[in-house]
Amino acid sequence: MTSKPLISVIVAVYNGSKTLQRCIDSVSDQTYPDKELIIIDGGSTDGTVDLLIANNDKITYWQSEPDNGIYNAWNKALNHAKGDWIYFLGSDDYLWKRSVFEETSSHLFKAESENIRLVYGQVARVTKNDDICCIEGDSWDYTRRGIVADGICTFTHQGMFHHRSLFETYGKFDESFRIAGDYELLIRAFKEGGAALFINGLIVAGMQTGGVTANCTKLVKETARARRNNQLRVITIPWLISYAWAICYPSLKSLIGDKNSRYLVNSGKCFVAVLSYKKNAILEHNNN
Template sequence: MSDKAPSISVIVAVFNGRTTLQECIDSVTRQTYPNKELIIIDGGSKDGTVELLEKNCSQFSYWISETDRGIYNAWNKGLAQARGEWICFLGADDYFWDAAVLERMAVHLKMLPIRIRVAYGQIVRVSDDGRVSQPMGESWEQVKNAFRQYMCIPHIGTMHRRTLFEQHGAFNESFRIAGDYELLLRELKTGDAAFIPDVITAAQRLGGMSTSLANKFKIYREILCAQRMHGQHLPSKDLLKMMTRDCSQLLLWKVVGDRSARKLLDLRRRFKGLPPYWTQS
């Protein structure tokens, strides 16, 4: 625990993200918390992203545009430049929810014991037409046991203490989608995270790699790979249940088509007392 205001590095990976990147940048630069830096790693965009970065370059502590090997390679490049005591990651489609996110998080970060190296709040998902989901993210006490089975804390906007990377290393670049889960599994299979209540950290636009139903089976393969790397060789009942559910949803998509599948899935959610999700994505 420290009384000093912690420094925070925000690392953004982008590739051909001109349409959304400015909102992401603005959400960082308008933060009321002063002890921060913004690092942008572009994968060699050809859509006008580089020109946008050049226009905003005075807002960055570091930026580069060159070919990379995916988002985890980009984040690792950012890690090599980061100077903050705490580090968080955003994609070009993500943005901080309001201007006081880092200020509110920092109040809690400086109070955490040194053994806690992961801290997170809640996120929301936003559809193309601006509709916002219910906040997502539960307390660590609720999800601690489940975390070894699947990714159940939101990674965007999550704060990683620098010492996490000093002990465990950077992201494993052989992963394409679930590298954040594998990284956190190194720490949280035996350690603890801190949930910061009443803070929505970030918004995630629907449609990215991790929110696509078609990509979920790729995610499951990588989750199982990460678990095998960390000594768990058989999938849990909960993970098998999730895989079965998503398989049935994908089959429904193929049989009745996109629009009808979304309506039917949200009808089932209403019967369970849940807000609509699929018709908003």
């Protein structure tokens, strides 16, 4: 691989005409030249296809046909991706600034030289009015523990660059999941260990609140199924607290609004994950 790796951006969309143009422009406006954009549409009827046709010069490959959800769409896109690194962006999300890929490229080169298959930065959760709710993304020790040991989603895929060899080694997304297929893939890839490179201080994308992951209860239930499928313990204290948060989230949202409830939920998740991380560190220290 050269110092300028090819980055494949994959977007799944269904009836996303209101936000897709911003997503496309955020990719095409990148100062980094070595990129491609692949968009898989699930058979939209709202004008999304017309938008894809109008942006044909900015898109390397696109198709529109009924599918079986976001992970089916992503798997289709992977068949067409030629990049050294694969990046998944939501159709209502966008790259944070024009230089994101340029700033990331040296880290991708470093990661491959060290046989690291996951590079990630931070993600800003934003409202429909682009107000920032919170910034997500932390060290790999913290993130991996949340994913594998605690059973909580301490990551956002909009901040992650996956080396293509990760899919060649561990397979594609499990399409039986509707929300937590990216979580299940990370368990599959890192449950036995492995390193990732965290780019501290780099906001990769703006992620609009809402979407499929807004169904918090279903998300927590799917994380439990992902853990069972990979022979990991499901019932952990952080997972139970996450379930409680998920049940309370709709009431919180109606009482204090989307922005404040998202901030509160994220703060609670981080607090639980940090406590678990510190507890584990103390136990490891005592055992040594």
